[in-house]
Amino acid sequence: MGSKGSAPVPPPRRRIVEVLLGGGLFASFVSFLYPVLRYLVPPAVANLGGDEIVACKLGDLKPNSAKIFRFGSRPGLLLLTPEGEYRALSAVCTHLGCTVQYKNDTHQIWCACHNGLYDLSGRNVSGPPPRSLESFDVHVRGAEVVVSRKRSV
């Protein structure tokens, strides 16, 4: 590697090349390392909720009310019955796909588009909807209300 005795000052040409190579190596390594290091840091949101998601915190919902939450790529409906039980269903109406809502006077789930009605288990009771709403499992974990898909293959 050119060790013919110690050269006092390397010729300028050699310096340039060394600087270019060393600098380029260093800079490119940094440009590789920086993304990797940032990648290793977990993001703020724990997961995208394809299987399971925290729909809300305990106390967010009052009895006899409901809220829409995102589950995977479709909306879901989380409701708290007057008796204090949590239910979670798909909020996509089985007729033409409108988003359903909870009616706290009749305790039914209603679709405003064509007056479809479901009971609190998601069964279609009147109007055009041909099928029940898909239902999900709800668990209370600590102070969070967690919605997950029903166990299937």
Add this chain to the structure above:
Amino acid sequence: MRLVSKVRGWLDERFGWAELIAPLREKSVPVHKLSYWYFLGGITLFLFGIQVFTGILLLLYYRPSANEAFESVQYIMTRVRFGWLVRSIHSWAANLMILTAFAHMFSVLFLRAYRKPRELTWVSGMILLFLVLGFGFSGYLLPWNTLAFFATKVGTEITAQVPLVGHELMILLRGGEEVTGATLTRFFGFHVALLPGLTTLMILLHLALVQRFGMSVPPRVEAQWKADPSKAREMKFFPNFLLREMMAWYIALGVLGALAAIAPWELGTKADPFGAAPAGIRPEWYFMFMFQTLKFIPSKIWRVDGEVLGILVFGLAGVVWVLLPFFEGKREKRGPRMLLGAGVFALCYIVAMTVYGYVAK
């Protein structure tokens, strides 16, 4: 550089470092017009290294269950910082690696580097090629999107056509009768444990053999050098060839980065096992030539089922290809010409079938 010599001295005192690496210092690479083809093997190894590195990074966030796989890849692409970069590099490098592996195999064939004493190097290389294709097939399913699901369904269905053991083979691959979450788990195990383990062993063997025999020189160049020894040129591996290889690897890295940023790998839609297969389902490009061939074969040839015949032919071709060097025999001219012809035919066939598969409706 003083630090380097200090470290070297430390190692030498304990391990006899200088003695250990002495043969490596002597290693040389022949230089001739076709030397550039020597880079292909190294680039394939480099891409494998990239795959291992990005693969480990992906493992930190990926979830191998049918319910969560797609969402976890979506999470990597959208929420994890630079996740899109890691995943796209992984997908692009996979395809590039298969391409360079094939190119490396064909260049070895046409430069006749498989000749004695390098027959086993060829065999180990062919095994590596099959392992790499296995990586491609198993990895493709992992995002659990519609295209991958149905491509896997079709691909594993074809294995069921193998006579006698086909059905059992398919069940082994699928982890059941159908493609389900069990298939995903199984493919994940293949992709991150079984195949990497086997591949690492094979790579070590392959490299050891390459070191043992040195680089082969193409016969024509060999003849030239024999006639006029002054023409023979070579360069040392350390540092000359290695530096050039570093250049090639760096350029490959740049290409990968550009591909990842400008043409990111798409995610598709989540697989629905009960949904209908989308129109025009087809495998990844590296399986296209086999797929297209099977489509061409009539459903029955004499009494034999067309697909079974196709699979047997490809199986036979695979076995012949692994044992190619042994077919050359003692004949000076005919053997090599036969193999060259087979190589040209294979290359043209693969390219033509692949192009046709994409162009035809």
Add this chain to the structure above:
Amino acid sequence: MALVICVFTGTSHAQTANTCLDCHGALDPPLQVTEAQFSQDIHSQKGLTCASCHGGDPTKADMDAMNKSAGFRGKIERSQVPALCGRCHSDGTFMRQYNPGLRTDQLSQYQTSVHGKLFAKGDTKVAVCTDCHGVHDLRAPSDAASRVHPLNVAKTCARCHADASYMKGYSIPTDQFAKYSTSVHHEAMVVRGDLSAPTCTTCHGNHGAAPPGVDSVRNVCSNCHVFQAQMYEKSTHKAAFQSAGLPGCVVCHSNHGVTHPTDARLGTGSQAICMQCHTPGDECDKARAEMLAGLTNLSEAIKGADQVVGVAESSGMEVSEARLQQDQARDSLTKARVTIHSFQRALVDQDIQAGLKIAAQDLQAGRDALAEREYRRRGLGYALVFILLTVVGLFLYIRQNERESAKS
């Protein structure tokens, strides 16, 4: 000759003895009733025979079966059909043996219908039971092959009502089926397969078929279109239409040819509906223009956001969240179009504003995605520059080293 044929074709019905089919299966129309045909009939499946309606003795062979003393009636005249069917179908005790859930008011309903009223006056051209339900292969309405299955009802009605020469002498148009075939209701039923979509009987009734009165049109439509009806009830148009004797919803939407309404109806062009009554320049015209402007605004905003998000998506950016939000923006647009029926621009504006907010958010999300794309490309640019520097450095280093070793 007929006798010989009867003797040699020895088919008999599976359940109860029904020798009538032995001969009548081999005869030509109109006397032909085959076993294949009659086995599809729900009456036959419940154990009834030819004699249940025609009388006679089904156990006797040949012409003995058509015995007047056994009650044989021969061909049933059209004028006798409703009474004959009603003999069983209006008898609750009798029908309970077969299907306790089946209604038994068909005959009394029929008598309130236009068909029934004309029939009572002696008109036998009007529909009687067998015209709609069929006769010897009568199927349950839930059977897809039945003439009164929801998918087939319109065609069955059209057999008479679209036949101009048959309907001569009656003062009603014959274009209903043609118009209905262009409607969204028909499309929902036939193309989308939505059996809950309205067909003729949904609005006119089946046995008690009559057009809804002018004042009751909105009641009929409101069975499904609840929101629109509620808004209309509270609007100025209700009182105005009622006092003018106009049939509510039908004024703007027509009755049979209900096509998909477009925003252009609020405009001033060829499809303009409002301007057919209102004077240009008055308050209503201004309100109409405002509502149209709002809808157009929102529709454009959604399209704009869609476009930006689409560009981001095609360059590989992940925008599923924005796409989901766009669905909500579109819901707002739909809601605004429903609120038109209140004819109050303030209410419509509320929905428009909500939708605009969401569309603006999505546009921003799309723009953010594009900015992220630029950031990535910039980062790539820097990295490529460093890589290039390194490669050039390597190249020069190699050249330099090899020059030196060549010298030495």
